[in-house]
Amino acid sequence: MSFFSRKMDYALLVLSHLHGNPDGSSAREISAKFSISRPFLANIMKTLCHHGYLSSHRGVHGGYVLIRKPEDIALADIMQSLDEPFHLTDCSKDIEKQTCSARNFCPIRTGMSGVHDRIRTILKDVTLAEILDPTIRPSISRQFGLELVSHGTHK
Amino acid sequence: MSFFSRKMDYALLVLSHLHGNPDGSSAREISAKFSISRPFLANIMKTLCHHGYLSSHRGVHGGYVLIRKPEDIALADIMQSLDEPFHLTDCSKDIEKQTCSARNFCPIRTGMSGVHDRIRTILKDVTLAEILDPTIRPSISRQFGLELVSHGTHK
DNA sequence: TTGAAATGGTACTAATTTAGTTCTATTATT
DNA sequence: AATAATAGAACTAAATTAGTACCATTTCAA
Numbered sequence: 393m394s395f396f397s398r399k400m401d402y403a404l405l406v407l408s409h410l411h412g413n414p415d416g417s418s419a420r421e422i423s424a425k426f427s428i429s430r431p432f433l434a435n436i437m438k439t440l441c442h443h444g445y446l447s448s449h450r451g452v453h454g455g456y457v458l459i460r461k462p463e464d465i466a467l468a469d470i471m472q473s474l475d476e477p478f479h480l481t482d483c484s485k486d487i488e489k490q491t492c493s494a495r496n497f498c499p500i501r502t503g504m505s506g507v508h509d510r511i512r513t514i515l516k517d518v519t520l521a522e523i524l525d526p527t528i529r530p531s532i533s534r535q536f537g538l539e540l541v542s543h544g545t546h547k
Numbered sequence: 548m549s550f551f552s553r554k555m556d557y558a559l560l561v562l563s564h565l566h567g568n569p570d571g572s573s574a575r576e577i578s579a580k581f582s583i584s585r586p587f588l589a590n591i592m593k594t595l596c597h598h599g600y601l602s603s604h605r606g607v608h609g610g611y612v613l614i615r616k617p618e619d620i621a622l623a624d625i626m627q628s629l630d631e632p633f634h635l636t637d638c639s640k641d642i643e644k645q646t647c648s649a650r651n652f653c654p655i656r657t658g659m660s661g662v663h664d665r666i667r668t669i670l671k672d673v674t675l676a677e678i679l680d681p682t683i684r685p686s687i688s689r690q691f692g693l694e695l696v697s698h699g700t701h702k
Numbered sequence: 703t704t705g706a707a708a709t710g711g712t713a714c715t716a717a718t719t720t721a722g723t724t725c726t727a728t729t730a731t732t
Numbered sequence: 733a734a735t736a737a738t739a740g741a742a743c744t745a746a747a748t749t750a751g752t753a754c755c756a757t758t759t760c761a762a
């Protein structure tokens with residue numbers, strides 16, 4: 393299985409397309425452009441609208457318009473709106489609920505939590521703006537709370 | 548769904564447990580310790596053995612022994628051995644095979660590839676050694692080819 | 703005023719993947 | 733000879749994802 397669900401993937405296509413079409417677009421148009429199931433895409437767009445990414449209007453010339461700024465839409469947000477928040481393993485829920493029987497002696501608990509944080513940081517840090525224009529990367533320094541100095545001799 | 552499958556999670560438990568038990572351990576022991584389905588865990592251990600992480604010996608006092616160094620076992624390796632290599636979206640395969648109909652005008656292709664690389668870098672960089680001892684992190688500088696300077700004023 | 707094209711909402715179904723089981727064979731120890 | 737382990741393969745069940753279907757409402761235009 394892929395890390396991103398198809399819903400997630402299609403949502404990014406939708407948001408990107410709408411960013412390039414400020415006057416809006418319909419599910420029909422987008423499904424045709426990318427050869428995607430129309431009713432499936434329509435459901436995704438309903439969800440995106442419901443979560444405040446898009447505004448809609450009905451009727452013959454209806455459709456959706458992107459109403460949030462690309463730089464304010466993080467991958468983690470979209471993920472949470474469409475599927476569920478990111479988590480590394482099943483057992484993270486058990487640990488939170490304190491029902492994990494190995495909680496007190498789990499040899500990987502701390503280490504996994506570190507990996508979890510590193511991936512989550514990427515998801516919270518990368519926005520639609522960066523997906524649209526990958527040359528913009530305001531991310532690394534924020535990501536680690538560190539200052540970066542380029543390393544001339546590194547191959 | 549979780550990022551790591553249960554197989555992946557259990558495999559990390561197995562590897563960690565065996566690292567702490569250099570004389571080896573059996574599927575029975577480990578399944579009992581962590582309250583995990585024995586036959587399921589047994590299958591996972593067979594796979595780990597098959598892929599060269601463990602050596603096995605049969606018989607009454609048989610079991611498995613960890614034969615690879617923790618610092619040489621990256622998360623990406625385990626993932627590939629048990630499930631499949633990491634990929635961000637379904638369509639990455641289409642793009643590779645050049646069967647993606649939107650290949651030439653996909654607005655998110657490049658951006659997504661950047662995200663893919665960043666996550667994959669983590670998976671290739673984090674080893675069992677780091678999972679076992681999270682204070683050891685030889686990773687960030689290698690990860691970005693940059694030199695890190697701590698930033699005193701950052702909150 | 704009627705028909706077409708759009709979204710809104712909900713429920714349902716099909717396909718796929720993951721998780722787990724079962725069975726038989728082989729090996730080693732006591 | 734009994735027991736406890738791995739080896740290997742095939743199978744089943746549960747859960748998740750992907751996708752449909754239906755009906756209602758809104759809007760526009762002929």
